[in-house]
Amino acid sequence: MAAEFKKIQSTGKMKGLMGKYFTELMGEEPTGRKMAWCTSVGPAELLRAMGFDVYFPENHGAMLGASRMATDLIPLANAHGFSPDICSYLTSDIGAYLKGVSPFQKLGLGVPPKADVLVYNTNQCRDVKDWFQFYAREWDVPCIGIETPRSIGAVDETIVQAIAKKTEALIEPLEAVCGQKFDIDKLREVVGLSKECTRLWKAVLQTAATVPTPLTFFDGTVQMGPAVVLRGTQGAVDYYEMLLAELQQRITDGVAAIEGEKHRIYWEGMPIWGKLRDLSTQFMELQTAVVASTYCNSWVYEDLDPADPFVGMARAYSELFICRSDDYKEKYMLEMIEKFSIDGVVYHDAKTCPNNSNNRYDLPKRLETKTGKPFVVINGDLNDMRLYSDEQSRTNIEAFVEQLAGA
Amino acid sequence: MEYFCGIDIGASTAKLVIADEQGRIVGKAMQRSGVDYTQTAQTLLDQALGQAKIEQSQIAHTISTGYGRDNVPWADGKMTEIACHGRGAYFHFNQQITVIDIGAQDSKIIHLGDDGRRVGFKMNRKCAAGTGAFIEEIAHRLALDITELNALAEKSTKNEPLGSFCTVFAATEVLAKIRAGVDVADIVRGAFCSVVNRIVEMDRVEGLLVTTGGVVAHNPFLATLIGRAFGTEALMPPEPQYTGALGAALFATKQSQEGQ
Numbered sequence: 281m282a283a284e285f286k287k288i289q290s291t292g293k294m295k296g297l298m299g300k301y302f303t304e305l306m307g308e309e310p311t312g313r314k315m316a317w318c319t320s321v322g323p324a325e326l327l328r329a330m331g332f333d334v335y336f337p338e339n340h341g342a343m344l345g346a347s348r349m350a351t352d353l354i355p356l357a358n359a360h361g362f363s364p365d366i367c368s369y370l371t372s373d374i375g376a377y378l379k380g381v382s383p384f385q386k387l388g389l390g391v392p393p394k395a396d397v398l399v400y401n402t403n404q405c406r407d408v409k410d411w412f413q414f415y416a417r418e419w420d421v422p423c424i425g426i427e428t429p430r431s432i433g434a435v436d437e438t439i440v441q442a443i444a445k446k447t448e449a450l451i452e453p454l455e456a457v458c459g460q461k462f463d464i465d466k467l468r469e470v471v472g473l474s475k476e477c478t479r480l481w482k483a484v485l486q487t488a489a490t491v492p493t494p495l496t497f498f499d500g501t502v503q504m505g506p507a508v509v510l511r512g513t514q515g516a517v518d519y520y521e522m523l524l525a526e527l528q529q530r531i532t533d534g535v536a537a538i539e540g541e542k543h544r545i546y547w548e549g550m551p552i553w554g555k556l557r558d559l560s561t562q563f564m565e566l567q568t569a570v571v572a573s574t575y576c577n578s579w580v581y582e583d584l585d586p587a588d589p590f591v592g593m594a595r596a597y598s599e600l601f602i603c604r605s606d607d608y609k610e611k612y613m614l615e616m617i618e619k620f621s622i623d624g625v626v627y628h629d630a631k632t633c634p635n636n637s638n639n640r641y642d643l644p645k646r647l648e649t650k651t652g653k654p655f656v657v658i659n660g661d662l663n664d665m666r667l668y669s670d671e672q673s674r675t676n677i678e679a680f681v682e683q684l685a686g687a
Numbered sequence: 688m689e690y691f692c693g694i695d696i697g698a699s700t701a702k703l704v705i706a707d708e709q710g711r712i713v714g715k716a717m718q719r720s721g722v723d724y725t726q727t728a729q730t731l732l733d734q735a736l737g738q739a740k741i742e743q744s745q746i747a748h749t750i751s752t753g754y755g756r757d758n759v760p761w762a763d764g765k766m767t768e769i770a771c772h773g774r775g776a777y778f779h780f781n782q783q784i785t786v787i788d789i790g791a792q793d794s795k796i797i798h799l800g801d802d803g804r805r806v807g808f809k810m811n812r813k814c815a816a817g818t819g820a821f822i823e824e825i826a827h828r829l830a831l832d833i834t835e836l837n838a839l840a841e842k843s844t845k846n847e848p849l850g851s852f853c854t855v856f857a858a859t860e861v862l863a864k865i866r867a868g869v870d871v872a873d874i875v876r877g878a879f880c881s882v883v884n885r886i887v888e889m890d891r892v893e894g895l896l897v898t899t900g901g902v903v904a905h906n907p908f909l910a911t912l913i914g915r916a917f918g919t920e921a922l923m924p925p926e927p928q929y930t931g932a933l934g935a936a937l938f939a940t941k942q943s944q945e946g947q
């Protein structure tokens with residue numbers, strides 16, 4: 281097949297930015313700052329404003345998946361007492377810790393940094409808290425966080441105020457760890473940068489509403505790095521300005537990410553990290569662009585507010601798709617299907633992440649009835665490739681695209 | 688006269704048909720897929736050509752399907768078995784149908800509208816439950832030949848249910864039933880019902896219910912049980928194990944006519 285991936289030129293710059301971040305965290309030079317672990321949709325802004333180095337273990341989880349190390353490491357965590365049915369980020373990360381290995385070693389960086397404090401938000405799932413508590417016990421360090429309700433309908437004032445208070449209550453224990461006084465102006469500054477990062481990242485994702493799209497979901501899973509681990513920094517803002525300009529230029533020049541784009545797909549659910557290459561190649565060969573996803577949009581926080589940082593963070597981090605009710609999810613996806621001119625939806629039912637698998641409560645059928653857009657469900661997992669069948673997925677996707685083509 | 692070829696290389700059996708412009712089968716052949724799909728495809732082609740008394744040069748277009756669809760070097764194109772089973776079944780019924788295809792390794796439910804266009808489909812999860820492999824495993828446990836199962840299941844008047852989703856656990860349940868002296872016919876019927884249950888929970892049926900594939904071809908009583916479970920009659924096209932290959936030949940005809 282002659283088709284080739286179209287390289288996004290800015291990516292080199294991003295790799296440099298991410299490399300610098302990891303080297304600072306894990307390199308030989310001590311930064312002199314305390315190390316906070318943070319969940320991917322946790323209160324990163326607060327930690328940055330208080331002068332912590334911030335490390336996101338889910339990013340490591342995804343690296344373990346993408347490097348295909350995960351499947352061999354998960355059994356170690358299983359033997360330790362964590363079921364193979366729970367989050368495979370958790371089990372692969374803890375497996376890697378037990379074995380003393382990491383994909384960072386291939387970058388000459390050793391294993392993940394030890395935390396001085398672990399800070400979670402259960403808005404995404406309970407697993408993150410259980411995961412962090414394991415390390416808190418290992419290292420005898422505090423594990424603190426925010427318990428956000430789940431299946432939220434309307435994000436009302438009661439919820440926002442409660443979460444804002446919970447977030448503020450983290451200041452005291454965090455001060456005790458870092459030995460510095462909290463400075464609200466610093467928080468405003470970081471929240472301002474984070475909000476700008478969100479604006480740009482959203483604009484990047486929305487370029488994919490153009491037909492043909494300049495960007496695919498698979499590009500998004502690479503490009504999202506800074507929005508996750510560097511939000512609240514100038515580096516992330518600068519990077520997305522550059523990326524956005526490149527994608528806008530692609531639109532101006534009529535450059536399509538997928539040559540001869542015939543069909544447009546929405547990907548619902550987690551990426552299958554160990555199979556991204558195979559899947560993106562298959563879709564490209566089928567001249568089908570996966571243009572939008574819930575996943576990449578999980579790092580868009582429009583309600584961040586430098587003027588009222590705690591309330592803004594509380595609202596932004598409770599409004600996420602993942603902690604909302606199915607009514608909201610249905611409405612959100614209806615809008616996305618419309619906005620991105622979607623022809624069909626692929627649901628990834630990730631065995632170990634019910635939190636991010638939205639095919640389980642009849643949503644696909646409801647949406648199909650409302651939109652007339654068909655769907656297919658791929659059974660798999662984010663990291664545990666023992667739960668994935670190449671052949672089944674290949675045939676499901678091929679058959680789905682045939683259906684979109686009218687066969 | 689031009690001819691069209693469809694070849695379906697399944698996980699266990701490979702099937703090939705040569706059809707004329709009206710979709711009439713003029714030659715067909717079947718054998719185990721084996722380990723060299725390309726060789727198997729050639730052997731089947733030679734057999735079917737001999738039966739049809741035509742030369743390979745008279746075949747205008749070939750479509751391959753099934754697990755081995757990428758291993759037929761002389762095919763002009765490929766389609767999934769989902770498309771082909773749907774197309775092959777629709778050819779015989781010409782109205783809204785739900786096709787249930789039980790293969791050796793997977794089961795599929797395929798929905799086609801009145802006009803024959805596919806509107807949806809589902810494949811079973813990556814597991815032997817609800818497939819031919821499950822039935823083979825149970826036959827093995829009972830030391831029966833696979834060809835004896837249908838008559839036994841039909842003879843049984845009592846369903847000895849197997850509770851487990853899992854083929855291995857179900858096999859253990861079978862051992863327990865043997866130990867308890869349960870009639871073999873009842874155990875076989877229980878195994879058939881277990882396959883039916885896995886199918887029923889996959890999807891709903893809309894329009895006529897049509898069953899295809901080698902498993903129902905050899906075990907028509909299984910199709911009867913599927914029909915009962917869905918509260919409708921389970922129809923079968925002629926020679927249900929060739930449905931996918933026929934569908935592929937029909938796609939070959941269409942593509943050839945459209946100049947693809």
Ligand code: SF4
Nearest residue numbers: 367404405407633635
């Ligand atoms: S949301 Fe899912 S993948 Fe992410 S940490 Fe929680 S369980 Fe794991």
